Amino acid sequence: MNAPSAPSAPLSPYSSALGKSNIEVHTLSVLVDNEPGVLARVVGLFSGRGYNIESLTVAEVAHAEHLSRITIVTSGTPEAIEQIGHQLERLVPIHKVTDLTLRGGAVERELAMIKVAGKGACRDEALRLADAFRARVIDASIESFVFELTGNVGKIDQFIDLMRPIGLVEVARTGVAAISRGPNPI
Amino acid sequence: MSNLMTGAEMVVRALQDQGVDTIFGYPGGAVLPIYDALFHQDQIKHVLVRHEQGAAHAAEGYARSSGKVGVLLVTSGPGATNTITGLTDALMDSIPLICITGQVPTHLIGSDAFQECDTVGITRHCTKHNYLVRQVEDLARILHEAFYVAQNGRPGPVVIDIPKDVQFALGAYLLPDRIEHKTYKPKLDGDADKIAQAVAMMATARRPIFYTGGGVVNSGLEASSLLRELAGLTGFPVTSTLMGLGAFPASDKQWIGMLGMHGTFEANNAMHDCDLMIAVGARFDDRITGRLDAFSPGSKKIHIDIDPSSINKNVKIDLGIVGDCSHVLRQLVDAYRAQGKQPDAGALARWWAQIDKWRARRSLSFKASDTVIKPQYAVQRLYELTKSRDVYITTEVGQHQMWAAQHYHFDEPNRWMTSGGLGTMGYGLPAAIGAQMAHPQALVIDIAGEASILMNIQEMSTALQYRLPVKIFILNNEYMGMVRQWQELLHGGRYSESYSEALPDFVKLAEAYGAHGIRCSDPADLDAAIMEMIDIPRPVIFDCIVDKTENCLPMIPSGKAHNEMIMPDEDADMGTMIDAPGKMLV
Numbered sequence: 001m002n003a004p005s006a007p008s009a010p011l012s013p014y015s016s017a018l019g020k021s022n023i024e025v026h027t028l029s030v031l032v033d034n035e036p037g038v039l040a041r042v043v044g045l046f047s048g049r050g051y052n053i054e055s056l057t058v059a060e061v062a063h064a065e066h067l068s069r070i071t072i073v074t075s076g077t078p079e080a081i082e083q084i085g086h087q088l089e090r091l092v093p094i095h096k097v098t099d100l101t102l103r104g105g106a107v108e109r110e111l112a113m114i115k116v117a118g119k120g121a122c123r124d125e126a127l128r129l130a131d132a133f134r135a136r137v138i139d140a141s142i143e144s145f146v147f148e149l150t151g152n153v154g155k156i157d158q159f160i161d162l163m164r165p166i167g168l169v170e171v172a173r174t175g176v177a178a179i180s181r182g183p184n185p186i
Numbered sequence: 187m188s189n190l191m192t193g194a195e196m197v198v199r200a201l202q203d204q205g206v207d208t209i210f211g212y213p214g215g216a217v218l219p220i221y222d223a224l225f226h227q228d229q230i231k232h233v234l235v236r237h238e239q240g241a242a243h244a245a246e247g248y249a250r251s252s253g254k255v256g257v258l259l260v261t262s263g264p265g266a267t268n269t270i271t272g273l274t275d276a277l278m279d280s281i282p283l284i285c286i287t288g289q290v291p292t293h294l295i296g297s298d299a300f301q302e303c304d305t306v307g308i309t310r311h312c313t314k315h316n317y318l319v320r321q322v323e324d325l326a327r328i329l330h331e332a333f334y335v336a337q338n339g340r341p342g343p344v345v346i347d348i349p350k351d352v353q354f355a356l357g358a359y360l361l362p363d364r365i366e367h368k369t370y371k372p373k374l375d376g377d378a379d380k381i382a383q384a385v386a387m388m389a390t391a392r393r394p395i396f397y398t399g400g401g402v403v404n405s406g407l408e409a410s411s412l413l414r415e416l417a418g419l420t421g422f423p424v425t426s427t428l429m430g431l432g433a434f435p436a437s438d439k440q441w442i443g444m445l446g447m448h449g450t451f452e453a454n455n456a457m458h459d460c461d462l463m464i465a466v467g468a469r470f471d472d473r474i475t476g477r478l479d480a481f482s483p484g485s486k487k488i489h490i491d492i493d494p495s496s497i498n499k500n501v502k503i504d505l506g507i508v509g510d511c512s513h514v515l516r517q518l519v520d521a522y523r524a525q526g527k528q529p530d531a532g533a534l535a536r537w538w539a540q541i542d543k544w545r546a547r548r549s550l551s552f553k554a555s556d557t558v559i560k561p562q563y564a565v566q567r568l569y570e571l572t573k574s575r576d577v578y579i580t581t582e583v584g585q586h587q588m589w590a591a592q593h594y595h596f597d598e599p600n601r602w603m604t605s606g607g608l609g610t611m612g613y614g615l616p617a618a619i620g621a622q623m624a625h626p627q628a629l630v631i632d633i634a635g636e637a638s639i640l641m642n643i644q645e646m647s648t649a650l651q652y653r654l655p656v657k658i659f660i661l662n663n664e665y666m667g668m669v670r671q672w673q674e675l676l677h678g679g680r681y682s683e684s685y686s687e688a689l690p691d692f693v694k695l696a697e698a699y700g701a702h703g704i705r706c707s708d709p710a711d712l713d714a715a716i717m718e719m720i721d722i723p724r725p726v727i728f729d730c731i732v733d734k735t736e737n738c739l740p741m742i743p744s745g746k747a748h749n750e751m752i753m754p755d756e757d758a759d760m761g762t763m764i765d766a767p768g769k770m771l772v
Contacts, residue, residue: 036320083495092335
């Protein structure tokens with residue numbers, strides 16, 4: 001993942017006069033042909049043009065039509081995010097780009113697996129918190145648990161922060177998947 | 187005729203069915219089956235270049251001068267990597283190319299086989315699209331699809347990487363008319379409400395300007411003719427980028443010259459002071475805008491482009507119209523006629539009076555000399571002595587390129603081939619070869635510098651082999667002139683590595699290749715020498731010895747605005763004109 005560009009970089013007289021407003025976080029849904037190299041095209045576009053990727057998920061969503069859905073969480077000025085959308089649309093195997101944040105009313109979820117190790121009171125505390133967050137235990141040993149937690153990014157961040165003093169070992173996260181509310185497709 | 191054939195035969199058949207008559211290439215192990223298929227036919231002429239970069243630029247010159255797709259054929263590994271500069275050049279300047287590369291057999295891909303490279307991986311960033319053909323069943327579809335993608339929307343280069351086993355495999359051929367692309371469908375017509383808004387803005391403008399670019403040329407001859415029609419209807423002044431030269435006639439009274447870093451005083455000041463800018467097929471590149479926060483501060487901006495990502499990329503646009511230039515210009519001409527209103531005639535007359543004042547500054551003037559050939563004078567004489575002919579001009583990159591843009595004038599599109607976006611030294615000679623292949627009877631001249639020409643000088647052999655009478659007109663100042671000029675401007679005149687030491691004797695070099703060499707250093711001899719060059723029906727290298735330290739002016743120094751140009755009569759203290767932030771720029 002790219003680090004956000006340093007805010008202290010001097011503005012060149014050639015740098016866009018558009019780039020002076022606030023940084024926003026947007027979730028883009030990108031429907032693509034599931035063909036070799038398509039993910040590389042998308043990721044290469046972001047790295048080549050200096051855009052940020054906060055998270056990215058990809059999987060096939062319609063086998064017969066060879067369609068994959070890429071969900072990208074990106075940050076930038078509103079103008080930069082508009083550019084990102086247009087640049088993505090230029091890629092030949094891309095069917096559709098939708099800015100779910102701009103469109104409003106999307107549901108976003110992420111899945112995380114969180115490994116916590118400890119003994120005695122730590123185990124009890126971990127289980128109590130997991131229950132409060134509705135995390136499921138998907139693996140257990142005498143001195144560890146693996147929790148599965150689904151939710152928005154903030155909830156997962158919060159759960160991980162709470163596990164840290166208890167005995168957090170490692171985390172695997174899927175990145176955000178998102179879909180619009182209501183009856184219609186994007 | 188059976189439609190069952192080998193992959194290699196399919197490649198040749200698809201090229202024929204796409205109307206390709208000329209391809210540029212270089213054989214090697216991984217494309218031998220395709221070369222064998224070429225051997226068995228005579229519909230497509232293959233031009234053997236001497237370096238694959240030359241093949242790419244030759245295909246670009248062919249494409250730009252003819253309006254068709256340029257095609258090149260190279261082998262795997264180094265054959266493919268040598269095309270990268272040409273592909274990137276075509277991507278930046280929106281030139282439709284098909285580059286067919288051989289690849290090691292599919293079962294060897296990923297094994298670091300001899301002459302293997304990840305061609306689709308390497309070219310992903312420098313092509314509009316690319317394909318690795320893994321099975322012969324996909325080949326015909328991909329070949330036709332590639333032509334569609336290269337030409338439609340904003341044009342660009344497309345690579346088709348074909349493993350050798352796929353070239354040998356038997357498969358069914360599909361005709362081009364049975365192919366439809368499922369995702370890539372560019373929008374051609376502008377939205378009707380935006381056309382109406384644009385026309386309303388034009389009808390109330392007081393200081394309008396058309397800022398046109400390479401998109402008008404790419405859109406085809408009709409776009410150029412519609413631009414002339416719309417300019418005629420409105421009476422607005424017209425300027426153009428380097429890439430758009432020729433789309434509007436330089437001999438027209440509404441033409442105010444090229445804009446940008448080395449554009450005219452009148453074009454840049456008109457851009458700065460206008461109240462309505464109508465950008466047509468241009469992309470607000472940094473060579474055009476200069477300092478962005480001081481770019482045309484008081485104007486409303488209309489931007490017509492087929493690529494939505496070009497709109498609002500660098501400059502905030504008030505009205506963006508996505509569509510093909512010829513379609514949108516047709517819509518604008520019709521709508522402008524229909525609404526019947528004209529802008530305030532008095533305001534327009536005052537605007538033209540102001541432009542004429544700027545024009546009177548004569549920003550392209552230079553100090554004449556009768557002892558040394560001034561490079562601007564050389565281009566002026568070349569223009570005067572060739573303008574009545576069927577002439578195509580290519581250039582390399584540097585001072586000579588800008589002097590050519592300033593002092594050679596074009597009345598038609600597709601006559602001017604130059605590397606604008608990427609700025610590729612070594613472009614001009616192979617591009618001239620491509621243009622000459624497309625126009626065998628025409629006079630094709632590469633206006634060159636002595637440094638640039640050496641970057642692809644090997645293509646002299648190609649010119650000789652195919653008896654292509656290209657003329658290479660070298661403005662020889664013994665420096666990488668633009669580098670030297672910037673060192674004078676930015677680095678206290680410390681000419682680090684910009685002097686062309688150990689130059690070849692260009693006359694002898696021409697003779698060594700079997701071409702004709704001419705040298706001229708006296709202004710009095712120049713006309714006769716140029717006539718000699720034109721009259722010789724063979725390739726000619728013309729070594730024109732020019733003033734070594736002439737600067738290319740006028741100039742918007744880096745980091746400055748359109749109304750802060752260095753003029754030719756005020757270059758004495760060039761070294762003090764650029765501030766520290768400006769020195770950081772390219």
